[in-house]
Amino acid sequence: MFVDQVKIYIESGRGGDGIVSFRREKYVPNGGPDGGDGGRGGDVIFKVEDGLNTLIDFRHKKHYKARSGSPGEGSNRHGKDADDMIIEVPQGTIIREAESGKVILDLAGDVKEKVLLKGGKGGKGNQHYATPTMQIPRFAQSGQDGIGLWVILELKMIADVGLVGFPNVGKSTFLSVVSNARPKIANYHFTTLQPNLGVVKTGYGKSFVVADIPGLIEGAHTGIGLGHEFLRHIERTKVLIHVVDASGLEGREPVDDVMKINLELENFNKILSSRPQVIAANKTDLIEAEEHLKLLKEKFEPEGINVFAISAATGKGVKELLNYVGEMLDNIKEEPTVFEQEYYIEDIPSSDNSVIEIAKDDNGVFVVEGEPVERMLGFTNLESEKGFAFFQKFMREKGIIERLEELGIEEGDTVRLYNLEFDYYK
Known part of the structure; x- marks a missing residue:
């Protein structure tokens, strides 16, 4: 099962308490204060694990709390610092504050590891409070509490190219042919229930990552048919490939399909609809595709969207399409989308x-x-x-x-x- 959004509670560790202690040695009846400081509480750290591509491990465990620091000891001995809580997530995971939905951290690009919540500082022992006028301090500082927070983990895949299109148009077959991905393929609607990533290598020694986004339906931008869960995965892509069934054997109109998909993209995020696009008119090895292919070219090529006649089943036209997409990526200099921080830990309201x-x-x-x-x-x-x-x-x-x-x-x-x-x- 693919899981790309979960809600969990995280909490850093409490600092250990400083203690009240006095030297107790032979011939030193009134020894001075020697209470040690408490240890630091554990931090909560998020770390990218390259082997992960889903948040499924968080479905059954919802609470993640770092350990507390140990209390100080006599003879000025410092309490032991607690181990940090390291939470491993897939690359591309966004961490949001649960109530506001604001971004705390985006684990994309160069960011591979980040301390999200600092552990509480250990309290000071009574040795720190001795003064000329207070030589026997009988108090010490408590360790500071950790910070607790409900967060939403949201996975937005990192890919150069996103495959979009209605169900059963051949996206999964296309991805399996052009890359090392092996998605499950079957002949029924809404076949793919999770995005699939594949690495495509062109004839020029270059490569790029393609994400097969599950078949969209009308109303996807409102959440219908798991629309939100799937659309979020193309927010980072640089180029979109619309895969359409040019044969029309299922009664679909390819031109209408492309326009509807673009409308869903625009309604979900206007930036998506402005991404460079190319159309892969699939199943053109069938004689019924000739008229639909002509209509696609007449409608979209004047708008600057190239249409490639391909057949994922036979490999027809696939190489030409991939080389063209590779050239498009070479001409796009912008870095992958990284979501800026909107919520700061200092903003947590005190309860x-x-x-x-x-x-x-x-x-x-x-x-x-x-x-x-x-x-x-x-x-x-x-x-x-x-x-x-x-x-x-x-x-x-x-x-x-x-x-x-x-x-x-x-x-x-x-x-x-x-x-x-x-x-x-x-």
Whole structure:
């Protein structure tokens, strides 16, 4: 069975807790703090596996959670970092945030592996909190939570050429003749239930990848007949070959078929209808094809779409068609379509309702603490423009700025969020 879209839950590992510990040695009755830091939680990593061409392995396992880091130990021993969770997917897999449908990552082109969710940082042991005025700190930092997210994995095959056409026009036979693909072939409608990829080698030592897209039907762009599931696989292609049954033995009109297919492409994605096209008029070894072939040429060649008379069964005209398509690809310099990132992990809304405590200490420093603050500091890169913007947004949305102003903060006053200190300015 072919599966090209699944919904799964992913979650990075929680950081291990820092611990409270004090030296306990002979002749050292009042040893200082020596609590070690917790280990890092495991990352969630997506990796392209070349041997995969379907998402079927995700049908029965829906949850993928990395392990947590180990807690720290006494004698300043650091907790063990957790192993990463590596999720293998086929090349061409797009990862979307499930609720919004926005693209997080497109594993196409040069991108073969990517850390999607960072594991939580390990908490600091009490050794970090010793000061001249607090020599016996009896607290340590908790490990930061991992990040959880429902995502949709969507496979969009990567091929240079897409074969399109109505069911039973001979696409699978054509692909089996011109490439190393061995699709199942039978004489009934909607034969192919999954896309097939084949590598075509031309007489000039060149090669290109062809995807046989299952037979389309009218209304495919609305999802009828698994339309969405199949149409997505030609979004990356550079050239489209329309395969039509030129014999008309099943009562079809080849000219009408090409126009209907183009309409489905346009309604699904206007960019698809603008792709360079060529028409493969199949079954022209049959005498009934002569009139239909003439009509195809009269209609489409004035529009710049060449029509090739072929027979997938006998090989007639196939070599000429492939050489022409190879030349078309040579003249197309654009890179394969890669979908841009639309959703960033920093955009994940916090579901945390933990209390954020804000107070002014004896030295006039405004101290802000609480689990949401720890977690935000753990996965936000404040040195980046986007990370700093997220930090400012967090301070406003959590009411921290408003509460500081209620406590009488003035410009130049110091604010401390755990290990981060900064001067306050409006």
